[in-house]
Amino acid sequence: MSDSSVKTKMSVPLLDLRAQYSAIRDRVRESVDRVFESQAFVLGAEVEALEEEVARYSQTRHAIACASGSDALLLAMMALDVKAGDEVITTPHTFFATASSVTRLGARPIFVDIDPRTYNINPASIEAAITERTRAIMPVHIYGQCAEMDEILEVAARHSIAVVEDAAQAIGAGDKGRRAGSMGAIGCFSFYPSKNLGGAGDGGMLTTNDDRLAERLRILHVHGGVTKYHHTEVGINSRLDALQAVVLRAKLPHLDEWSNQRARHARRYIELFAQIGLTDKVGLPFVREDARHIFHLFVIRVGASRDALINHLRENGVGTEVYYPVPLHLQKCFQYLGYKEGDFPEAERAARETLALPIYPELTDEQLHYVVDVVRQFFEPK
Ligand SMILES: *Cc1c(COP(=O)(O)O)cnc(C)c1O
Numbered sequence: 001m002s003d004s005s006v007k008t009k010m011s012v013p014l015l016d017l018r019a020q021y022s023a024i025r026d027r028v029r030e031s032v033d034r035v036f037e038s039q040a041f042v043l044g045a046e047v048e049a050l051e052e053e054v055a056r057y058s059q060t061r062h063a064i065a066c067a068s069g070s071d072a073l074l075l076a077m078m079a080l081d082v083k084a085g086d087e088v089i090t091t092p093h094t095f096f097a098t099a100s101s102v103t104r105l106g107a108r109p110i111f112v113d114i115d116p117r118t119y120n121i122n123p124a125s126i127e128a129a130i131t132e133r134t135r136a137i138m139p140v141h142i143y144g145q146c147a148e149m150d151e152i153l154e155v156a157a158r159h160s161i162a163v164v165e166d167a168a169q170a171i172g173a174g175d176k177g178r179r180a181g182s183m184g185a186i187g188c189f190s191f192y193p194s195k196n197l198g199g200a201g202d203g204g205m206l207t208t209n210d211d212r213l214a215e216r217l218r219i220l221h222v223h224g225g226v227t228k229y230h231h232t233e234v235g236i237n238s239r240l241d242a243l244q245a246v247v248l249r250a251k252l253p254h255l256d257e258w259s260n261q262r263a264r265h266a267r268r269y270i271e272l273f274a275q276i277g278l279t280d281k282v283g284l285p286f287v288r289e290d291a292r293h294i295f296h297l298f299v300i301r302v303g304a305s306r307d308a309l310i311n312h313l314r315e316n317g318v319g320t321e322v323y324y325p326v327p328l329h330l331q332k333c334f335q336y337l338g339y340k341e342g343d344f345p346e347a348e349r350a351a352r353e354t355l356a357l358p359i360y361p362e363l364t365d366e367q368l369h370y371v372v373d374v375v376r377q378f379f380e381p382k
Contacts (some may be wrong), residue, residue, distance in 0.1 A: 012358045014319030015194055019362035020258070024250045031246035038242075046245040051205070053252055057172065058187065059179040060207040062214035065240035066221045069168040069190020072204040073138075074236060076164045076186040079216045082107045082135045089129050090138040090166075091121040092327040093347040098166050099328045107135065108337060111329045113344040117286040119299070119354075122346075123151035130155075130192060136162045136167055141170035141180050143323075144196065144262075144296035145288065149183045151176045164188065167207075171197050172259050174292030181207040186217075191248055192219035196262070196296050197255050199244040261361035262295040265368060269298060269357065272372045281379050283353075297323055298359040305378075306353055312378045313355075318371050321356050349370045 021028075035046065047065050055063035066072050082088060084106030090098055092111040099109040110129050113192050115122045127291050137156050139147035147165075156163045163184030167173070170180040181187020191203030208214050208226040219226050224235030270284050283301030287293045302309055306322075313320045329339035341348065357371055 009317050010367060010370045011317040012363070012371055014321055014356065014358050015360050016362060017193065017198070017360075020251075020254075020360070021230040023254060024247075027250040028247055031250060032243060035242045035246055041242050042239050043207070043375065044242050046242040046249065047240050050240070050245040050249050050252075053209060054171075054189070054248065057179070057252065057255070058181045058186065058189075060182045060208045061209045061211070062207065062217075064206045064208075064214060064217045064221060066204045066206060066238040067240060068202040068238070069188060069192060069195075069204040070097035070101065071221070071236065071238040071297050072168075072188035073164070073166060074098055074104055075206060075217055075220050076117055076188055077105055077107070077136070078220050078235070079186065079213050079273060080136055080162050080164070082153065085133060086135040087131060087133040088136045088138055089126055089134060091140050091142070092329040092344050093119055093324065093350050094140040094142060094328065095168065095324065096168065096234065096328065096331070097168075099233070099334070102138075103334070109128050109328070109334075110134070111244060111339065111344060111347075113346045114147075114171075114350065116349070118145060118147075118288065119350055120145065120147040121152075123148045123155070127155050127159075129187070130159050134159070134161050136164050136185075138164045138166055138273050139184075140166040140168075141173055141288070143285070143299055144170050144173055144259075145285075145291055146170060146173050146175035146180055146183075148288070153183060157221060160314065162186075168195065168204075169296040171195070172255055172292070173294045176290045180208065186213060191244065196259055196294055197248060198249055199297075200247045201241070201244060203240050203244040204238075205240075235375045255360060258361040259294040262359055263293060265359055265363050266295045266298055267292070268365070268368055269359075269372065272345070273375075276372070276376055278376060278379060282375065297356045299323065299354050299356050301350070301353045302355065303353050306355055309375070309378050310355055313357075313371075313374060316374045316377075318374050319358050322351075322354065325351055327351050360377055 086107040167180040168190035187207040220235035224233040227233035
């Protein structure tokens with residue numbers, strides 16, 4: 001062990017889903033049995049019940065289940081008739097699927113740099129990116145905090161452009177009392193297992209308050225035909241399994257408590273880093289006023305020492321990850337879009353300087369102290 005390592009080694013994973021399972025184990029097993037007895041595996045009553053529950057939770061009129069968060073984004077673009085030659089304004093600091101949903105339809109993602117405090121799209125830079133080809137603005141509620149929706153909705157309304165929320169990391173997040181997924185034309189959610197509400201596999205959901213868009217999405221996700229074998233347009237096959245629906249329905253009643261617990265841990269991290277006087281070395285998450293941040297991820301900024309800190313954390317049993325190491329405008333597959341290094345300096349800096357620390361509801365205070373101590377040891381080796 002190097003002399004900078006902490007005395008008693010602990011193991012603190014980035015995320016621990018086993019602890020969560022014990023809270024829902026009985027209900028999940030009962031419901032899984034029920035699905036097998038019914039032998040109704042795709043869509044059906046359980047999926048419809050989940051749609052109603054997610055619509056209520058997200059304060060929207062409609063929710064339409066689909067097979068993944070990536071599909072939700074693609075379906076949202078399809079429902080808005082995004083096609084070749086169109087442009088969609090979004091952030092380069094996000095998961096790949098945000099932009100690939102646009103390029104899959106032959107349209108172009110137009111990137112706009114991020115606000116270095118929140119890592120969300122910088123609303124002040126959006127208007128300059130709008131052209132007569134702009135079909136949508138797609139903010140991502142990164143790490144579980146909503147993008148600045150008032151500013152985004154205002155500029156979108158002024159130009160009559162739809163807003164699609166990539167809320168994959170933000171189910172239950174709030175902005176001035178409004179829920180993620182309820183503010184734009186369409187909200188897109190992911191139930192990938194590591195998300196705050198995660199299934200036992202892939203899953204996704206679309207939310208909208210627009211009856212017409214809801215109807216369109218219901219057609220598009222079943223091959224463009226609500227009546228079997230009669231297709232009004234070409235959709236895709238993106239349905240949710242009943243098995244996923246029962247797992248998600250078992251978890252949903254716990255989601256608020258779990259997200260509050262994450263937020264409590266985040267406040268504790270922030271408190272402890274301030275107490276030991278590390279705030280000049282460790283850039284802490286910024287929570288906007290009037291925001292409900294659900295802390296899907298707890299991301300810190302540490303400058304040029306980032307990779308060395310990652311090694312130090314791993315050597316000491318602390319899970320960590322970089323979200324995301326390559327901004328989307330510099331991805332090889334998007335070279336044809338013509339972006340180059342230096343185009344979005346804040347997104348590029350975030351990719352170089354940030355890392356995530358463990359956060360999940362069941363994280364203990366002892367584990368949290370240990371993580372902070374391991375970080376402290378890195379900056380102030382004894
Ligand atoms: C997870 C995620 C997605 C994709 O969701 P999948 O269910 O994995 O397809 C899209 N956007 C963001 C921001 C995500 O975090």
